[in-house]
Amino acid sequence: MSALSKAVRTVRAEGLDGVAERLTRRAVRRFGVEVEPLMLRASDVADSQRLPSWPDGRTRPRGSALDIGWVLTPPAAGSGGHTTIFRLVEALEAAGHRCVLYLYDTGTGSLAEREQVIRRWWPRVRAEVRDVADGLPDMDAWIATAWQTAHVLARHGDVRGRRFYLAQDYEPYFYGRGSAYELAEDSYRFGFRMLTVGHMVADELRQQLGLEATVLPFGCDQDVYRVTNHGAREEVVFYARPGTPRRGFELAVMALEEFSRRRPDVVVNTFGIAARKLPFPAVVHSGLHPTELNELYNRCAAGLAMSFTNISLIAYELLAAGVVPVVNDWRGSRADLDNPFVAWSRPTPAALAEALERAVDRSADVSAQRVTDSVRNVTWGTAHRTVVSAIEAACHDPELEKVGDA
Template identity: 50%
Template sequence: MGEKSRQLGSRVSRVTGILRTEGPRALAQRLARYTYNELGAASLGEPLLDDDIADSTELNLELPDRRPPRSRPLRIGWVIVPPSAGSGGHTTLFRMVEALERAGHQCELFLYDRYGGQLSSHERVIRDWWPNIRANVRDATGGITDVDACVASGWDTAHVLARRSPSPMRRLYFIQDYEPYFYAHGSLYSLAEDSYRFGFRMIALGEMVAGLLRSEIGLSPDVTEFGCDTSVYRLLAERDRSGVVLFARPEVPRRGYPLARLALGRFHELHPEVTIHLYGSEVRGLAFPATQHGRLTPTELNELYNSSIAGLAMSFTNISLVAEEMLAAGAIPVVNDSVNSRADLVNTNVTWATPTPQGIAAALGAVVTRSDVSAAARRAAESVRQFGWTKAQADVVRIVEDEVYGP
């Protein structure tokens, strides 16, 4: 037998072995991984085209030579990436857009799609999921023009704003997380970090982000604080609570899905009588039974929280909005303990867990077996700040107006 025949026989044997021991799904996954590597598909994870990468050491961005009178409404641009239905980060940003519109200013959304998707399709998602937004939707690759100021919404859009705003304008940066932490310490980490050196006026959402901008970059941003939409997330009429719930985002490493999955497996072994609910992404290959709800509207999600004793609110960078939304609905959030998470979630009703499978499982178990479930739910809901997002919205309006009109 020749060498090629031996190699072919070996490959067939490996494929047969995988099929027999792990099944067709595992084989398909390995073939997909092999194809992914052979085609160099990892480059598709780079959120910017090469020509849209800015360099802080070379920037010389023009500012207007005069300020408009405060009697004239402003034209404010916002650079965004395409939103998925119900995206939490976009929801927070669009609250700020709404606030500027209510203040009488005209807003423009400049959408950057690194993959060249149809603008009309992205606009349809925006109109369907955020119907209160009146802003026009424009293609950022056509240039960011005809605005008094423009706000970047993430590190990639900060690069786009730096590269595609040829005319003089004021530039700001609404920062919801310390985004270098989204990546391993390498190229994307450095590009994300460099976006904070572009000279834009920075608005940090929360003390975790602000603290890292001070300690890691040496800059002092404007700071506003998290809110919670208590018009949606709130206690409903008294009902029986049972089960635990997880916001599943396997594709987002900072949301800790692999650790949550392992923890829920341990939790099920200890408490097989407790129903486990998942929402968000549909997941497969679970080693425990779970009710999967897929994507839920905020109202549907509030219903689920109101029927649950506890929820897993995992985040390894800035705290997830999910934790306070759970509290408002009376579900006790179990959160992986970290300095970053505690910086903006100061609430004695939160259960902090050692970020290991057993640590999280034990914390969940302690919550579901307590004797005062109904009373704990009421205390949790009453502990949530009732001003919602109004303070953050007022701060952003003030800061944007201050930047353009002058202090």
């Protein structure tokens, strides 16, 4: 297999986190030192204290269709973060606006290969797909979707368009205090209009940097994640993301090893990145489509949904499928996940194993229907309306009427 094919396969399977981990290991072998993969070219790094004032572009009449550019990294198949981005793209397209996706790629894949992944996994997205390297034109609005893409957008200071920044997490927390941490944090100082997924990120921006944000509430795809099994459930499930520290993989593995020692009769399933050589028996799933994932959820009484930054969407999916999520307890998670069926746990192996065991043992007394009913009103509708309203308010002049209006 060629190096290009291997790189493309890695991005599709593991996303940029997987590529970054491999690059780190390669650098250690080559140079004998640990490096921090930034996934950002040095020429694209911006400085919040040295930015020009970019032109906003013209204000359109109320009701006019807008041209909206999104700057994003290439998605891996089924990427959760990209799924949220594309939900918002679909909402803006449904409101009559035109979206264009500009991919910022530091890897070796072709634009055609990247677009193929988008069309296969997110077929409802109509937006044209382009490469940042081919240039950014004037737009009514631009939306950065990660700290690296915020730097890229900030470096294009001559491009017209109101700047927005969709923050799905407080991304400095992805790293130890160092290069990536500082560059990620500085991206919030660029002066873009902040849109956050959930209250945790908005709270951190306010507390750490004194910034205000428009909050897009969390939702759940109720058409996909739902109860199909009202009978007995005798398995557990774990979302595995080795190489992504915020997902607590190492803690979860220790907890599941202890849980399996206590309850060898319970089948443990993993999905996400295929986790091999686990110290306990497990059924390892990879490449599951959402409908297949819902089928797996419906065999399970409890699921381990770890996150040490913003809450994982997995917790909402589990609840919608009638599964009790076991979640590491911290204020950031509780900011957006207020549900009586969540099993909060101290983030230690023993505490997590005990919480899983209690959830499994009590599953007969808590019906899957009651669990799913608790999130019946948790949809993406409010987030969709909020993002459309925020962008239209910034780009439309309420005093100007669209030609043809009464």
